[in-house]
Amino acid sequence: MTVALKVRLYPTKAQRFLLEEMLETCRRLYNNFLAQRKETYEATGKSPSKFDQIKSLTGTKNEWQLRVHSQVLQNVATRVQLAFDGFFRRVKSGETPGYPRFKGRGYYDSFTYPQSGFELQESAVKLSKIGVVNAIVHRQVEGKLKTCTLRRQNAKWFACLVIETEDQPLEPTGESVGIDVGLESFATLSTGEKVENPRLYRLDEKALAKAQRRLSKAEKGAKARRKARKVVARIHERIRNRRHNFVHQTARKIVNLFDMIAVEDLNVSALQKNHCLAKSIPDASWTMFRIVLAHKAESAGRRFVAVNPAYTSQDCSRCGTREKKTLSQRTHQCVHCGLVLDRDHNAALNILALGTQCLQVDT
Numbered sequence: 268m269t270v271a272l273k274v275r276l277y278p279t280k281a282q283r284f285l286l287e288e289m290l291e292t293c294r295r296l297y298n299n300f301l302a303q304r305k306e307t308y309e310a311t312g313k314s315p316s317k318f319d320q321i322k323s324l325t326g327t328k329n330e331w332q333l334r335v336h337s338q339v340l341q342n343v344a345t346r347v348q349l350a351f352d353g354f355f356r357r358v359k360s361g362e363t364p365g366y367p368r369f370k371g372r373g374y375y376d377s378f379t380y381p382q383s384g385f386e387l388q389e390s391a392v393k394l395s396k397i398g399v400v401n402a403i404v405h406r407q408v409e410g411k412l413k414t415c416t417l418r419r420q421n422a423k424w425f426a427c428l429v430i431e432t433e434d435q436p437l438e439p440t441g442e443s444v445g446i447d448v449g450l451e452s453f454a455t456l457s458t459g460e461k462v463e464n465p466r467l468y469r470l471d472e473k474a475l476a477k478a479q480r481r482l483s484k485a486e487k488g489a490k491a492r493r494k495a496r497k498v499v500a501r502i503h504e505r506i507r508n509r510r511h512n513f514v515h516q517t518a519r520k521i522v523n524l525f526d527m528i529a530v531e532d533l534n535v536s537a538l539q540k541n542h543c544l545a546k547s548i549p550d551a552s553w554t555m556f557r558i559v560l561a562h563k564a565e566s567a568g569r570r571f572v573a574v575n576p577a578y579t580s581q582d583c584s585r586c587g588t589r590e591k592k593t594l595s596q597r598t599h600q601c602v603h604c605g606l607v608l609d610r611d612h613n614a615a616l617n618i619l620a621l622g623t624q625c626l627q628v629d630t
């Protein structure tokens with residue numbers, strides 16, 4: 268299946284200039300191709316094809332066109348073709364559509380890398396003839412990158428990537444789950460099962476703290492400092508890899524087992540904004556877990572729902588009585604119905620109930 272991923276770009280001033288310039292070059296080419304089709308048709312009764320127009324690009328590029336990736340220019344011919352296809356389809360079906368139009372400034376807002384010339388990085392998109400453009404990538408999608416369209420919307424730039432994933436819809440299991448993420452365990456399921464944080468997290472955190480101390484002590488410009496910085500970078504890399512594996516494996520297991528998955532709606536974008544702040548490893552893992560889980564669920568045809576997290580740990584999952592708890596209270600003990608349950612298990616049951624409610628309202 269294909270997945271579309273829209274990524275907000277943060278180009279530098281120079282990169283923004285290049286993007287605008289490329290867009291303008293493509294707009295002009297679009298209008299040229301359109302005019303060429305019209306004029307040739309009027310003169311000869313035959314219109315040049317998309318391939319004729321693509322061929323006409325070789326060896327005849329002007330200085331602006333030379334600054335644009337060649338496949339991006341070729342894609343403009345495809346767009347003109349699509350405009351004509353749409354026009355003729357509507358004529359055939361008896362409508363009277365308008366002839367494909369010339370695009371004025373401000374009416375042409377995107378261009379496409381149809382095959383190559385782009386690369387998705389962890390927090391950037393690398394574009395041929397532009398460079399590495401900073402971006403906020405909300406989720407990483409495994410699969411083959413197909414196309415990348417750069418789009419200008421209200422003076423903001425976005426990259427829309429189409430990714431072909433290998434995931435297939437899974438057979439229904441008839442099971443649903445609510446998931447509570449917590450401090451003590453990485454996650455608690457409404458089935459009562461707990462997913463523990465990998466032990467190695469704590470070792471990594473210790474090693475990182477030690478390496479960072481050594482780095483801050485090392486003198487500027489000294490050889491030792493360069494070495495210390497390398498060590499810190501290597502530990503970060505190791506943490507990233509471990510987190511990646513743990514999160515993907517955990518999400519995969521859950522998606523395989525459950526048709527409907529409910530989680531708390533943590534404000535992921537707010538969390539990501541503070542991306543650079545020192546954050547504990549489990550913390551960063553939850554954010555990533557949510558993103559990965561949502562995506563895996565989607566591509567497996569599972570239902571994924573994020574519920575309002577208010578009161579999920581206070582309400583009794585059996586009778587609904589609300590009672591405040593302190594963070595240190597690890598057991599839920601209902602004064603009303605007498606239910607005694609692990610605190611996080613109780614929360615996971617509430618999340619499941621809320622998720623089920625949400626879906627019933629939806630459908």
Ligand SMILES: [Zn+2]
Nearest residue numbers: 583586601604
């Ligand atoms: Zn109760």
